[in-house]
Amino acid sequence: SRLLSQKLKGYRLNPGDLWKHSLAVALGSKIIAEKQNARLLEDAFIAGLLHDAGKIILDPYLIEHHNVFKKDLNGGERKIFEAEKKILGFDHAEVMSRAARFWRYPKDQATAIRYHHYPRLAADCELAFVVHLADFAAHEAGFNSGRAATAPEVDPLALGRLGLQQADLNGIVAQITASVEQLATELR
Numbered sequence: 001s002r003l004l005s006q007k008l009k010g011y012r013l014n015p016g017d018l019w020k021h022s023l024a025v026a027l028g029s030k031i032i033a034e035k036q037n038a039r040l041l042e043d044a045f046i047a048g049l050l051h052d053a054g055k056i057i058l059d060p061y062l063i064e065h066h067n068v069f070k071k072d073l074n075g076g077e078r079k080i081f082e083a084e085k086k087i088l089g090f091d092h093a094e095v096m097s098r099a100a101r102f103w104r105y106p107k108d109q110a111t112a113i114r115y116h117h118y119p120r121l122a123a124d125c126e127l128a129f130v131v132h133l134a135d136f137a138a139h140e141a142g143f144n145s146g147r148a149a150t151a152p153e154v155d156p157l158a159l160g161r162l163g164l165q166q167a168d169l170n171g172i173v174a175q176i177t178a179s180v181e182q183l184a185t186e187l188r
Contacts, residue, residue: 003056004049010062010069011055011080017145018056020180022049024143027179028134031172036162040127047112047131050100052145054092054113057099061088079152081117093117120157129161134176137169141176 004019011018029048033040062069065087072083081091097114101107112131115122122128132155138144139152159165 004053006056008055008059010059010066011145013055013145018052021138021143021145022052023183024138024141024176024180025049025051025131025134027183028137028141028172028176029130031175031179032130032134032162032164035164035168036130037126040130043106043109043112043127044130044134046105047109047116047127048134050096050109051113051116051131051135052092052096054094054096054099055145057095058084058088058092079117091117119155119161126161129155129158133158133162133164133169133172137172137176140169140173141180143176143180 004022005016006018007013007015008018026045026048029044030041033044062084068087069083072078072086073080078086081093084091093114093116097110100110100113108125108127111122111125112119112127115125115128116131116135119125119128119132136152136154136158154169159169
């Protein structure tokens with residue numbers, strides 16, 4: 001929590017923003033796994049928690065390229081990970097996925113982290129769809145991971161791939177909000 005709670009100047013994240021978003025995605029991933037495939041519970045929580053941790057690694061480099069990064073995002077047409085890729089040649093998901101593989105996390109966790117923006121590229125990794133949907137739901141619940149050039153979008157295959165409907169997604173958003181609030185209360 002200490003690592004995810006730091007201020008990230010390059011991303012304009014206040015202390016705690018990344019931690020709250022990561023926790024919301026981890027809890028959302030767990031909620032989705034409980035509904036769809038309980039064997040994914042632990043992997044879902046961990047992949048959800050770490051999905052954006054690559055931002056910690058990239059933050060110093062984005063500070064160096066602050067003006068270009070800011071200009072890329074100000075148009076409102078480019079997503080953060082697209083701007084990272086344009087400026088640095090890779091994005092936060094790629095970096096964290098490589099770190100997860102280096103640290104010998106399970107392959108499905110590393111794959112889910114890598115493809116949480118584009119789960120259909122993860123072949124048959126159900127966990128990538130779980131984390132993708134949880135990331136979207138966390139944003140919908142108000143737990144953002146920084147300034148968004150554009151709102152996150154749900155891959156059209158995600159709901160169907162996981163056997164969920166829009167109403168289920170709305171319920172997941174509500175559950176994430178309640179879970180994060182409950183956890184915050186318990187930790188006080």
